[in-house]
Every structure is written in C-alpha cells, then in structure tokens.
Amino acid sequence: MLKIGITGGIGVGKTVVCRLFQLLGIPVYDADTRAKWVMHHNQILKKELTEAFGADAYNKAGELNRTYLAGVVFNNPERLAQLNGLVHPRVGEDFTDWLKAHAGAPYIIKEAALMYESESWRQMDQIITVYAPMDVRIKRLLQRDPHRTEADIRAIIGKQLKEEEKMKRADYVIYNDDKQLLIPQVLTLHEKFLAQSSAATAGA
Known part of the structure; x- marks a missing residue:
C-alpha cells in the first residue's frame, strides 16, 4: 500500500x-489526535508517563493533564525529547494496527x-x-x-x-x-x- x-x-x-x-x-490517520487517544487509553504508556513525569501527569479521573505536561516540556528540550520518546513508539504501534484495518485502500x-x-x-x-x-x-x-x-x-x-x-x-x-x-x-x-x-x- x-x-x-x-x-x-x-x-x-x-x-x-x-x-x-x-x-x-x-x-487519513491523524497522528496528533491519535496520540492524544493513545495517551488516554494505552495503560502501559499511562504508567510510563506517570513514572517519568509524576502523578500530576493524569488527574484523579485518569485523564491526561495536558496543561501540566505542556508546562513541563515547553522550554525544556530534554523533557520534551523524553515525552516524545515514550509517546511516539506507542503511536507507531497504533498506526500499524490502523494500516491493517485499511489494507484495501489504494493509498x-x-x-x-x-x-x-x-x-x-x-x-x-x-x-x-x-x-x-x-x-x-x-x-x-x-x-x-x-x-x-x-x-x-x-x-x-x-x-x-x-x-x-x-x-x-x-x-x-x-x-x-x-x-x-x-x-x-x-x-x-x-x-x-x-x-x-x-x-x-x-x-x-
């Protein structure tokens, strides 16, 4: 494909x-939207993000605290690289699964x-x-x-x-x-x- x-x-x-x-x-696979979904629903990633960025990475309802994370990484290239290093592989896995579901498309x-x-x-x-x-x-x-x-x-x-x-x-x-x-x-x-x-x- x-x-x-x-x-x-x-x-x-x-x-x-x-x-x-x-x-x-x-x-069309929207990587940014899917990344948010994966960060909310992938239990392994949620555990990794909590360990890396602390309990404030998610609120008490288990929802991603985007404002907190954005504040941590915005002016910190090392922390941003750490965040991306955790998220991008999981989004890559999600994309692979999505590709299988759309195998019949011309592109x-x-x-x-x-x-x-x-x-x-x-x-x-x-x-x-x-x-x-x-x-x-x-x-x-x-x-x-x-x-x-x-x-x-x-x-x-x-x-x-x-x-x-x-x-x-x-x-x-x-x-x-x-x-x-x-x-x-x-x-x-x-x-x-x-x-x-x-x-x-x-x-x-």
Whole structure:
C-alpha cells in the first residue's frame, strides 16, 4: 500500500487538505489526535508517563493533564525529547494496527505535524508539505484561538522545524496561501497517487 505523509507547521491548514483527500475516499490517520487517544487509553504508556513525569501527569479521573505536561516540556528540550520518546513508539504501534484495518485502500495518508521530528517520515513512501506564509498562519491562528497572543504563536512556530526545511525535504508542496486554489492541487496529487498505486498493483 502506498503511504503518503502530510506535514507542515501550525496554522498552515493540514487538516483542511486532509479533509479534501477524505472526501475523495482516502483514509487519513491523524497522528496528533491519535496520540492524544493513545495517551488516554494505552495503560502501559499511562504508567510510563506517570513514572517519568509524576502523578500530576493524569488527574484523579485518569485523564491526561495536558496543561501540566505542556508546562513541563515547553522550554525544556530534554523533557520534551523524553515525552516524545515514550509517546511516539506507542503511536507507531497504533498506526500499524490502523494500516491493517485499511489494507484495501489504494493509498493512505498520515497527517503529522512532527513528521520529521518523530522520524515517522521514514515509514512513508512520499511526503507532502503544506505551506502558508507566516502572516497568513498568524492571522488564522488568532482567529482560531483568540486566547493566544501573536507572541504565543510565534513562540510555538519558533520551536518547530522551519518551513523551508520541510519544503526542501518534501516530495510535493501544497500551497495554502489564500492565493492558490487548494482543490486542483489535491486532485492532481490524488490522480498521481492512484496511478502509482495501480502501477504497483499491476507489477506485483
């Protein structure tokens, strides 16, 4: 099965792009959403996180204390690496199970903000980076999350892999800059991936 990764920094519009692929009938694995689910439901991971970050990692109801964890790791690269080192392997296991459930699809998409940072790009056959300029991203995020300030947003963006680097590493770039139409870009790639999948099946 052809595996396509979609990545890009906060505010570029990865989710909108993935919804378009879903409308075309393509299964999409949202790594960020699944990571939250795994952190809530994987008992082994919950034990590991509690041991690593203390009892405050979960509240009395057994729910993940995201605010606490975010505060611990935000300005601490070592603790962030420790968190990712625990979470990413469990999400990888979840993705493997998900792949089995969608084995009949011509291709699948995995959406992940930390595609490169988590090394999950190595599992993909091709990578799409969604790009939007900084001013557009900030405008979108201020509208989406009015409790955040521009300084907050710039701080988050500053901790992510630079967009230029993501674009350089990608096989394809989708421009979601409010100037170029998204649907034609997605349709072009969809047809390309279908053709690649058909050719692979024929050659098998």
